[in-house]
Amino acid sequence: MFGLFLAVVFTLAWIPLFVYRTEDVREAMPHYAPSERRWVVLIPAIIAGHMTLGCILISLSEPALWRAAAGTVLFAGALAFWFWGRLQIGPLRVTVLPDAPPRAFRCDGAFGVVRHPLFFSYLVAAAALAIVAARPILWITFALVVAALALRAIQEERRLHQQLGAPYASYCHQVKRLIPFVW
Secondary structure (H helix, E strand, C coil), rough: CCCHHHHHHHHHHHHHHHHCCCCCCCHHHHHHHHHHHHHHHHHHHHECCCCEHHHHHHCCCCCHHHHHHHHHHHHHHHHHHHHHHHHHCCCCCCCCCCCCCCCCCCCHHHHHHHCCCCHHHHHHHHHHHHHHHHCHHHHHHHHHHHHHHHHHHHHHHHHHHHHCCCHHHHHHCCCCCCCCCCC
């Protein structure tokens, strides 16, 4: 029963991350390059697949209390970091198009920790599910999430380099892309 409760909590906690995306995908899609379009669609599907599998596995088990606690704290931290970064981009209900330069070039707050705080938050939240479920298959799907988000971060940075120029290049030398202090 505890596993089912955790699965429901994790499922419900993902909802704001999709509801308050920075772009409306239907409006934004024509503004993406063809190579980006595929990943803009695939990444939510990959994350949703990982999350769904994780929640199913958690609901069918009784995770160790320490795993449940560690995963829940990690997941809550990921949500808090995501909202911190998202609010720095702009109000939650305001979406932006990919071709539009950022409202403000942010190098502080969540953007001072990593260049892609929303992607980083997805990684941490996805890792939390794998920790709680403790199944090898979830580490495989987590690796897919990491690879997809890394690719998407690189694609997005090409656009940001074009939009922001030298200040963005300088920022890239100071702040890591996706994993604080690592990459």
